[in-house]
Structure formats: structure tokens, C-alpha cells
Amino acid sequence: MASRSKAEPDPACPSGVCGSDVPPVVGSVLTGTGLTIAQAAAALERGEEPPLTDVQRRIVEEHALRGV
Secondary structure (H helix, E strand, O other), X not given: OOOOOOOOOOOOOOOOOOOOOOOOEEOOEXXXXXXXXXXXXXXXXXOOOOOOOHHHHHHHHHHHHHOO
16 A cells, blocks of 8 residues: 555545544544643744644634634
8 A cells, every 4th residue: 555645635525524533633632732722823823833634723713714
């Protein structure tokens, strides 16, 4: 099986989330980061680059746009 870069979407999972994957968020905590959605949004606003997956980044950006 060929390896796929994180930037290259898996054609079997067009949404970016597959059943065998770890969920991108549990409650308000972004899986694998130790950050809440609000903490990650604040980090992005400060110009930091927290280690987010593409799906997590979309969740955080949506949160920031809503101003929640």
C-alpha cells in the first residue's frame, strides 16, 4: 500500500473523517493536541500553528468565525 501524505485526501474518505480514524474532537478537546477548541482558536488568532489535522482546523476556524 502506498503511503499518502496528510495533505492528500483519502479517496475512500472524502469528508476527511473515516470510521477507523480517531475522532477529531471528544467533547471540546481536540484529539491528540491536548487543546480545547477555544484554546486552539486563540492560538491561531495569535499566529501560532497548533498541530491540527485538516478536519480539526476546519472545526476551530468555524468556532472562531461564530465567535463562540
